[in-house]
Amino acid sequence: MRADAEKNRSQILTVARDVVTEHGTDASMRDIARRAGVGLATLLRHFPTREALFEALLCTNLDALTQKKADELEASTSADEALLSWFRELVAFTQSYRGVVAMMAAARTNLDSALYASCAAVHAAGARLLLHAQGEGTARADMSGDDLFALITALGWAVDQPSFAPRADHLVHLITSAILTSPSSNDAKKAAC
Amino acid sequence: MRADAEKNRSQILTVARDVVTEHGTDASMRDIARRAGVGLATLLRHFPTREALFEALLCTNLDALTQKKADELEASTSADEALLSWFRELVAFTQSYRGVVAMMAAARTNLDSALYASCAAVHAAGARLLLHAQGEGTARADMSGDDLFALITALGWAVDQPSFAPRADHLVHLITSAILTSPSSNDAKKAAC
């Protein structure tokens, strides 16, 4: 009976999306199973760990991101613009579910995590954009891909906090201004066009 | 019998320091009570909430910080140096216990939290230093005390992550360079002296 197994899996994912939207990464596995109408053990079979469930929830979005960056890298005229929009895109993504940024940061150096590969892909994509901008001299040279990943997730964490959320845009502005050497402000951008 | 109550309280705090050093902010209350040799309900009487326990654990350190900043504000010749060392000092403090920075960020806008007053004091102290530096034109003007608090805690969170801890000093350097208008690098500092 592989058919019902598949049905259970998709049902779990559908329900999980709702529950996780509401309760974040520390949502109750039992609650998800209950609402999905399956036993808790069934959920654990499909997704043996919390990270595994989130990997399934995020993989399509993450793939789109790490693919879309390829487009941006090419389509965007300036490398610094590409880096900047990647930064913003990723911070926005980390807001998809509360606590997901902490989970990704933890997975970054945990080979056993089901999210390790996805995080590595995100990291690599960012590092490439950074390197490109550095090559053009528009991003500061004393920065590594690790630094970029750290700054993005740190900002994602801050935006996760209800107290800081209202200042989100401005915080992004502050940090990115530290990354880019030439202040690509709106005025300068308009003047260039 | 108020004597044994006081003894219990101090015993709980002593043990809590160890347990929390090991397990961070999500240490088990039951475990602390067990190791302190008291009933769980006794611990809950003394510290009705997790935040209340941490308030007791941190209050002396936090008071020292928000007092010491007064010294720094006066003693230090330049306002930007004072702001910078406050920034570093606070990031270092958030590393005292794992997860404490998240707790403080949450407490910042939660009037019910036992940590609210302490966080407000930290916020106020930082805002004052920032304002002073802004007055001298050494800190960027488009920044609020809230932004400063957010950046400090965000950095504290990043340093909390094992993956980012090795880059801690450099990350602090990156962020602070975004805050200060004049790049008070080591060279410039030496030249001024």
Place this chain on the structure above:
DNA sequence: ACCTGAACACCGTTCAAGT
């Protein structure tokens, strides 16, 4: 093969019962 219920060892909260 796949699912399930139950047992297990935890957690924080609450409260009646002890001194």
Place this chain on the structure above:
DNA sequence: ACCTGAACACCGTTCAAGT
């Protein structure tokens, strides 16, 4: 006044028993 044990409703993990 202060403390305690136990009951409660949760959690994730594990596994023998069902189809």
